[in-house]
Each structure stands twice: as C-alpha cells, then as structure tokens.
Amino acid sequence: MTESSLPDWAFPPPEGFVAEDLDRIPQLPAHTELIDGSLVFVSSQASFHTRAADLLVPALRRAAPADLRARREMSVVLGKQQRPEPDMSVIRASAEHSPEQTYYRAEDVVLAVEVISPDSERRDRDRKPTLYAEAGIAHFWLVENQSGRPAVYVYELDPVARSYVLTGIHHDRLKISAPFDIDIDLTEIDKL
Structure with a gap:
C-alpha cells in the first residue's frame, strides 16, 4: 500500500463531516462550505x-x-x-x-x-x-x-x-x- 499525497480531509469519514470540522481541519481551502456533510470548495469569483x-x-x-x-x-x-x-x-x-x-x-x-x-x-x-x-x-x-x-x-x-x-x-x-x-x-x- 502506498502512502497518499492527498490531505486527510480528501477522504471524508463514513458519516460525513460535521460543522465543527471546518475549524479543525488544517490547510482547508478558504471559504470551504459544508453542505449535507460534504466539503464544498469555492472557485474564484467573477x-x-x-x-x-x-x-x-x-x-x-x-x-x-x-x-x-x-x-x-x-x-x-x-x-x-x-x-x-x-x-x-x-x-x-x-x-x-x-x-x-x-x-x-x-x-x-x-x-x-x-x-x-x-x-x-x-x-x-x-x-x-x-x-x-x-x-x-x-x-x-x-x-x-x-x-x-x-x-x-x-x-x-x-x-x-x-x-x-x-x-x-x-x-x-x-x-x-x-x-x-x-x-x-x-x-x-x-x-x-
């Protein structure tokens, strides 16, 4: 088994993320949202x-x-x-x-x-x-x-x-x- 180069948060827990996780996950992209337990990343704005x-x-x-x-x-x-x-x-x-x-x-x-x-x-x-x-x-x-x-x-x-x-x-x-x-x-x- 090879070690992944992806951050841990790239792999959601089986029950999904919870609201408090957004303050605990290191190196999470700015303006990440949590919708239905899934992380949603925001793209650049027009x-x-x-x-x-x-x-x-x-x-x-x-x-x-x-x-x-x-x-x-x-x-x-x-x-x-x-x-x-x-x-x-x-x-x-x-x-x-x-x-x-x-x-x-x-x-x-x-x-x-x-x-x-x-x-x-x-x-x-x-x-x-x-x-x-x-x-x-x-x-x-x-x-x-x-x-x-x-x-x-x-x-x-x-x-x-x-x-x-x-x-x-x-x-x-x-x-x-x-x-x-x-x-x-x-x-x-x-x-x-």
Whole structure:
C-alpha cells in the first residue's frame, strides 16, 4: 500500500463531516462550505460577484438598525452537517463574540444573500435556500447577473411551510421595508 499525497480531509469519514470540522481541519481551502456533510470548495469569483457584494454590503450597513450588522462571507451553522457560507448576511449584533469568530448560528441570521455564480448556480438556487428556510432564516435574497446589473429576488419565510415565498424582483432599485427599510440604487454597480 502506498502512502497518499492527498490531505486527510480528501477522504471524508463514513458519516460525513460535521460543522465543527471546518475549524479543525488544517490547510482547508478558504471559504470551504459544508453542505449535507460534504466539503464544498469555492472557485474564484467573477467581477460581477465582487461588484455586487461591494454594492450591497455597504448599503446594508447604512440601512441596518443599530442592533444588526451586515457581514460578508461568514459561514452559518444551520445544523450538524450544514455550514454554508452566504455571500452576505445580516446578523444580530449580539452574535458577535470575538474577532476570531468563524461562524454565526442560524438563529442569529436575519437575512442571507447569495450571488449566483456559474460553478454554484444549482446550490445557490436550490439547496442553500432550502437549508436557510429549514433553519428558520426569515429573509433570503438571490442576486442574478442580468447584463452586468443585479436582479435581486427577494424572499420571505413562510413559517408554517418552512419555505420561502417570492415577494419581489428588483432590477434598477431595491426598495423594501423588511427585514428593515432598504433603498438601494442597483444601477450604482456601473460605477464600481
């Protein structure tokens, strides 16, 4: 038997990985997610993805009430084998415990935002929204590239069905009142 040159984490345990493993596995690539007990590696992001986040995060920070914070690329523990990393999230300020913190808990997340990427389109559209809804995250946005401009699909949780309901599709301006008053000129992405 020859010794493998692959790291130990290349071989998942029979029962799959758990959320805590992301903090314990050495040399794990940055922004690795855990979905259904499997490690998911993120590829390089396109310019649109970065610009959409650069537009939305500062706008969310300006609009958020004092007890909320907008964050970028922090994982969220949704369950034992679920720890995705939304592109952006709005969390309760009380969820901040230390500068070394690597994740938030689902109950601390008010809004999860995914910007669709070609390599993760199915996860962004299907699996992640299902996981966020099942975990009780009240608001979810899906951001899609439409000719270089964001189209923001806004969803709200139906607490009985534990699934999201589309409440609007926003192209040039995102103006909504939940989870708080937000007014974002989406055409500003042209200046980024």
